[in-house]
Amino acid sequence: MPSPNPTRPAAPHRKDARRLLASGLGENFAFLLSRAGVLTTETANAAVEPLGISIQEYMVLSFSTVSPPPSQRELSQVLRLDPSRIVGLVDRLEQAGLVQRLPSPTDRRVKQVVPTDTGQRLSQQGAVILAEVHAQQFAGLQPEEIAALSAIVRRIAL
Amino acid sequence: MPSPNPTRPAAPHRKDARRLLASGLGENFAFLLSRAGVLTTETANAAVEPLGISIQEYMVLSFSTVSPPPSQRELSQVLRLDPSRIVGLVDRLEQAGLVQRLPSPTDRRVKQVVPTDTGQRLSQQGAVILAEVHAQQFAGLQPEEIAALSAIVRRIAL
DNA sequence: ACAGTATTATTGATTTTGTCATTAATTGCA
DNA sequence: TGCAATTAATGACAAAATCAATAATACTGT
Numbered sequence: 310m311p312s313p314n315p316t317r318p319a320a321p322h323r324k325d326a327r328r329l330l331a332s333g334l335g336e337n338f339a340f341l342l343s344r345a346g347v348l349t350t351e352t353a354n355a356a357v358e359p360l361g362i363s364i365q366e367y368m369v370l371s372f373s374t375v376s377p378p379p380s381q382r383e384l385s386q387v388l389r390l391d392p393s394r395i396v397g398l399v400d401r402l403e404q405a406g407l408v409q410r411l412p413s414p415t416d417r418r419v420k421q422v423v424p425t426d427t428g429q430r431l432s433q434q435g436a437v438i439l440a441e442v443h444a445q446q447f448a449g450l451q452p453e454e455i456a457a458l459s460a461i462v463r464r465i466a467l
Numbered sequence: 468m469p470s471p472n473p474t475r476p477a478a479p480h481r482k483d484a485r486r487l488l489a490s491g492l493g494e495n496f497a498f499l500l501s502r503a504g505v506l507t508t509e510t511a512n513a514a515v516e517p518l519g520i521s522i523q524e525y526m527v528l529s530f531s532t533v534s535p536p537p538s539q540r541e542l543s544q545v546l547r548l549d550p551s552r553i554v555g556l557v558d559r560l561e562q563a564g565l566v567q568r569l570p571s572p573t574d575r576r577v578k579q580v581v582p583t584d585t586g587q588r589l590s591q592q593g594a595v596i597l598a599e600v601h602a603q604q605f606a607g608l609q610p611e612e613i614a615a616l617s618a619i620v621r622r623i624a625l
Numbered sequence: 626a627c628a629g630t631a632t633t634a635t636t637g638a639t640t641t642t643g644t645c646a647t648t649a650a651t652t653g654c655a
Numbered sequence: 656t657g658c659a660a661t662t663a664a665t666g667a668c669a670a671a672a673t674c675a676a677t678a679a680t681a682c683t684g685t
Contacts, residue, residue, distance in 0.1 A: 325545050326625040332533035333594055334545075335621065338601045339511030340526060344624040346504025347547065353497030368498060375490035382633060387483050387492075389505060391672065396635060410634095418633040418680045436491055443496045447623070454619055461616045463493060464607060466502040467484040540662060549643065554664060568663095576651050576662040631682070641672070652661075 342465075349446065356442040357435050361405065365390070367435045369398045370424060373408050374432050378421040380413065407431055500623075507604065514600040515593050519563065523548070525593050527556045528582060531566050532590050536579040538571065565589060 329335040354364040362370065368388055372379055381399060385392040399422055402408040407428035413419040424432060447455050487493040512522040520528065526546055530537060539557060543550040557580055560566040565586035571577040582590060605613050 322544075325541075328533050328537070328541075329530070329545060329625060332530045333590075334526060334529050335625065336617070337526075337529070337594070337597060338605075338617070338620075339507045339522060339597060341617070341620045341624045342500070343504035343508045344547065345620045346501035348624060349497045350501045353495075364497060368492060368495075371492050371495070372487070372490045375486050379486070380633075381635095383483075383486075386480075387487060389502065391674085392634070393636075393673090394671075416633085416681070420634070432491075436495070439495060439497060447496075449622060450619065454615075457612075457615055458619045459494070459496070459499070461608065461612055462496075462499045462503045465605070466499045466506060467487060467493065538662075539664095549645090550663070551644085551665075552642075574652070574662085578663070627685090629683085631680100633680080634678095636677080637675090639672100639674080641670100643670070644668085646665105646667085648663100648665080650662085652659105654659080655657090 349443070352442055352446055353439055356438050360431055360435055360438070362402070362407075362431070362435075366398055366402055367432070367439075369395070369422070370402055370407055370428055370432050371435065373422045373424045374429060378411070378423045380419040380421060382419065384422060402428070507601070510600055510604055511597055514596050518589055518593055518596070520560070520565075520589070520593075524556055524560055525590070527553070527580070528560055528565055528586055528590050529593065531580045531582050532587060536569070536581045538577040538579060540577065542580060560586070 326335070334340050350364060353367075357364055357367045360367070365388070369384055372384060372387060379387070381392065381395045384390075384399075385395045388395075390398075399408060399410065403410060406425055409423050409425060410420040411423050413421050447458075450458070484493070492498050508522060511525075515522055515525045518525070523546070527542055530542060530545060537545070539550065539553045542548075542557075543553045546553075548556075557566060557568065561568060564583055567581050567583060568578040569581050571579050605616075608616070
């Protein structure tokens with residue numbers, strides 16, 4: 310698990326920003342977006358840590374709440390993780406009693422990943438926590454800006 | 468180097484998007500931003516591959532064009548990479564004749580990373596290529612939306 | 626119905642990254 | 656001067672990405 314120091318939410322410094330712009334990197338979407346992604350992921354990871362799961366595990370859990378339940382295959386596509394990685398993530402969630410692997414009624418190859426009641430609750434808790442944390446992280450932005458960001462990023466990411 | 472298949476620029480599918488929204492993950496900034504970051508990074512990586520460098524190497528090269536030249540220390544802060552990682556990246560760029568390590572005139576501990584003429588040109592080429600690629604990647608967005616995205620993400624990432 | 630092909634979950638090997646501790650050289654401070 | 660801090664570099668180790676292979680099952684075209 311990439312558990313960055315939770316006490317240091319990684320604030321970049323003024324001077325860095327100036328030189329970043331001067332170098333041209335500050336206009337580079339690959340740089341900006343991946344950096345924004347890393348920063349928010351770090352924050353999110355720290356936020357769900359008290360729940361006893363990593364942010365990746367949270368995402369598996371969260372997506373497993375969809376109906377009908379996803380196969381591990383779908384999880385790997387949606388989360389853009391190698392199928393072999395999903396195995397381990399689901400393993401840990403299963404051991405923690407948060408999800409179950411149920412055989413698909415229609416295809417005996419696939420195992421559906423289904424949240425337990427505890428898993429359901431934890432997923433909702435996580436959603437609340439993350440919403441709070443991001444509200445805080447984006448406190449400097451206007452609500453319309455956040456909405457715009459959400460809409461645009463969704464167009465890129467989805 | 469995380470060199471994703473350059474022929475498959477990773478297009479998410481309609482149906483995934485629907486279920487992603489249904490699961491609630493589609494409203495999750497940690498998910499959206501990190502995913503957008505990964506997607507654009509993959510695209511960018513494929514785009515600069517013909518130049519013979521990875522996107523990380525490109526970023527080091529690009530930032531080294533700032534004046535005065537950065538120390539390796541500054542590179543590690545700005546790019547959020549471990550100092551030990553910078554060593555290898557600069558090594559490769561140096562071997563490729565794209566940057567030089569010059570002793571700082573004011574502090575004999577620091578080595579300034581300075582682009583060669585070839586490095587300068589390649590950095591500019593890269594900037595052009597990446598601009599094109601992202602224009603293409605964001606083709607569905609209005610220019611104002613792209614501007615807004617850039618501004619907002621810069622506030623988050625910088 | 627059959628043969629061949631594709632797909633699913635899983636395992637394992639290999640490589641790449643991230644993270645940490647340590648070191649030698651050098652600087653800056655008390 | 657002497658001591659703590661900083662820089663680049665190296666090496667150790669854990670985490671993650673990537674890739675190949677496998678067994679079970681499903682699907683296809685004939």
